[in-house]
Amino acid sequence: MLDKNLESLFRTWLIEHQGTVLKVARAYTLTVEDCQDLAQEILLQAWLSLPRFEERSDVSTWFYRVALNTALSWHRQEHRRRRHNAAIEIADVPLVAPESAEQLIQREAVERLYAALRQLPGTDAALVLLYLDDLTYRQIAEVLGISENHVGVKLNRAKKALSELLKDEAP
Amino acid sequence: MNPDDFKQAWQAQTSQPHLTVNAELLLNELRRNQQQFNAMIFWRDAREIGVGLVMIPAWLMMGMKLDLPWAWYLMIPALIWIPAFMLIDRRRHKKVNVPSESLYQCAENSLAEVEHQTWLLRNVHWWYLLPIVIPMMAFFGHLGWELRGGGWWMVISVAGMFLINGIAFTAVYRLNQDAIRGTLDPRRRELQILLASLRDESPEAG
Structure with a gap:
């Protein structure tokens, strides 16, 4: 190209x-x-x-x-x-309208998810991320380089670990 | 909330926080980064060959000007060997890690790379230190033998040279072994754990 x-x-x-x-x-x-x-x-x-x-x-x-x-x-x-440039910036976007209760719950849920993801082992966090983004088992297997069957087994384990972490963090 | 509810929330998430990318600036930065990397590789290779190229004639000239004995020239093969070994090794083990490969493949490649680096440092005495130290020791030994009539002063000088050589050899060797322990071993373990977690196909317990 x-x-x-x-x-x-x-x-x-x-x-x-x-x-x-x-x-x-x-x-x-x-x-x-x-x-x-x-x-x-x-x-x-x-x-x-x-x-x-x-x-x-x-x-x-x-x-x-x-x-x-x-x-x-x-x-x-x-x-x-090494140098600060303005090529990439991550910032909160000011809200134009107040968030609904549902949006607020969802936002909190996402924050809790990120907090839990950071505590998972690297590969489990990767699996959960791919699962959350709705990738198929075939796509997940392709990203990780493992078999589709193995994705199912590992994903169940990772989801269980995630549930435990989210349970611990529940307000 | 169960994982599926969280999944729903995840997919419905508003873009908070937001990633702002200035494509023009980013592309300039990426190009600059790539150029810097290419320049770094070029200068590293040039330095390694250059040192050999400069040292060989300098060594020859010094030997001739000072009318040094033949043992002085034993260093020449080492000056050819070391850069040649480094360059050939680098070509043979050219970095093959491609971040767009699968996680498993990428981790395997990284592990192979780390293990090769470890091998190089662990054996630094064979391919780097001894080829330098042996001709130096031979030269000082030869010099000592030729000037053996110089009495105790000469014996002390030659012994001092041997000692300095030995200390330098040990210090460089230890530095390399520290680099293995401090950097390469932890990275190797990290990669082994990552690979093991991907490899473990045992059915879910419980």
Whole structure:
């Protein structure tokens, strides 16, 4: 692929898959600064891997693979932000209308989920993230590189661990 | 709430917080990062070959100018061997880790890489230290033998050189072993745990 094509493809995917990047970065970091650093590292790895992208792969599973591989090998101390740039910012968006009670409950539930995800072992957190984002067993198997049967077994175990953590944190 | 309710909440989540990406700035940053990485690789290789290329003629010239004995030139094979070994090893074990591979494959590749680095550092005395230390010791031994009429002063000087060589050898060796213990071993264990957690296909207990 030509550089220009790669660039425009990357821009398109950036818009479509930044949610994946943010979710993975949030699940594996504790502070906003670390989250920004990890998100940038994921995008760097995606950019570097883009020339090797095979058209037959599914883009969303490809993005998940890059994001999770980067997150699991990411070490805070080694990747301290070398320069502060405004390329990536994570910030709360001011609400235009007050949240409904249901929205508030959902938001709290999501925050609790992130807190629980951070306590799970790396691979379990990855499995739960993929499950929460509604990936099929086949897609999860593709991301993790394990058999579909094994996904089922591991996912049940991870969900059980997650339930325990959420039970402990219940207000 | 059970995991499925949480799943519903997860999927309905509003974009809070929001990730803002300035694509132009990000692409510039990514390009700069890639250029820096390529430059780093180039200069690292250039430095390793360059040191050998500069040292060999310098060594030869010094030997001729100071009319040093033949043992001085035993260092030349070491000056060729070390950069050649490093370059060949790097080509043979070129980093094959591709973050777009599956998590299992990526972890396996990382583990292979860490194990190779560990092997290199654990055997640093074979491919790096001894090829330097042996010709140096041979040179000082030869010098001591040729100047054996110099009395105790000469014996002390040669013994001092042997001692300095030995201390330097031990210090560099220990530094490398510390790097294995402090950095590579924890990383290897981390990767082994990650792989084991993916490999474990035993049916769910209970």
